[in-house]
Amino acid sequence: MRVRFWGTRGSIPVAASGRTIRKKVAKALRLAEGRRFGTEEDLERFIDASIPFPVRHGYGGDTSCIQIEAGDRYTLFDMGSGLRRFGQQVMAEHGPDRPQEYHFFISHMHWDHIMGLPFFPPIYIPGNTIHVYGGHAVSMLQEAFRRQQSNPCFPVYWDQLGARIVFNQLETDRTYEINGFSIRLTDQSHHGGSFGFRFERGGKVLVYSTDTEHKLEDDAQTDAAVSFFKDADLVIYDAMYSLADMVTVKEDWGHSSNVVGVDLCLRAGVKHYCMFHHEPACDDDMILTNLEETRRYAEIVGEGRSMTISTAYDDMVIDLS
């Protein structure tokens, strides 16, 4: 199973400002120290070896959208703005004439998790089938998408879409077999409710748990999260805030923190914890600093237990095999 991140930012898409780009160019030029590059390969090698990640690449600004590559049909988590770029790729690959089937698992219907759908060309093409699964009632799921594509928010209305769109409500106390995955979901603490997903296939376990405020107040809630994450190969987790923000000014805003993610994943014996849903106010340097600090926290509290920690970026790929 391969996990491809199309969008990793929380709440609202962000783009690098002119000032930010200028700072990156200045840093790169300084690091080049007047060097000349004979070939494109030399230049590429220098970029990879000598320019730090936040300067040469950055974390990106599209909102939540993740593809799981396994099996012959498309499987994705959420429809944030990152879905637009996924749509461009599938259109380039298949063109408009070869119908495809897409399976979307929706954590919840907040804007940043559905805003990519109107910009996903396959919905306008007859013959395509789009399955939408979520923990919310079908009527609520439908309503959110219908409203998004209605007057005055968007010029192409829901009823004008060409694809067949099928909504399905999943329940938390069942295991589903969909698309070759064994799937469970759990409800999470977030305004309007949100759901985390646990996907298993070929002995590998992936958990997607975003837009969840894990308050540590209630042992039963913590134990439930730990058992949902149990022995996962990869947990993608809402690490939007610092712990201090999460328990003070941003209490009840519906998001968790980098260090809570570490504590839950360590207890659950998770192999790889991936920080996700980045705060829009964080620039690339801040996201890298957060990652380094989170790794240091895990080193201190892990007491010898090892766990891979990464922070998601747009176009990141993680192989689980």
Added chain:
Amino acid sequence: MESSVRQIADVTLIRIDGRVDHATAKAFEEVIKPHLDDTGAAPLPKILLDLGGLSFMTSAGLRVLMIAAKACAAQGRDLAVAALQPAIAEIFKISRFDLVLKIHPTVEEGLSSLSSEAAVLWEAG
């Protein structure tokens, strides 16, 4: 986790030793709770947590500290922590608790910033 409580002038000095993690956070909360309750006899106006013997703390323990800090702030009382071991100081910084809690390098400095009377008594042993 072990704890001891002393009253020095108008300061309640709570010393915490050992580990505060998900398994002991509740016990930690029980130690602090009585000093946050202002419904009966008025508690001393200030709390200093001596964390010199605290060797391990996770988010579960930090949360308890925040509850205490918020309760004190709501009652117009002061709460501070003192004598963090280097690893604990790092955890405070990573979780940004260094920005929301008053942290003193030593118990002595914590006491003198909270209460000159308590500092004098502490000095006298």
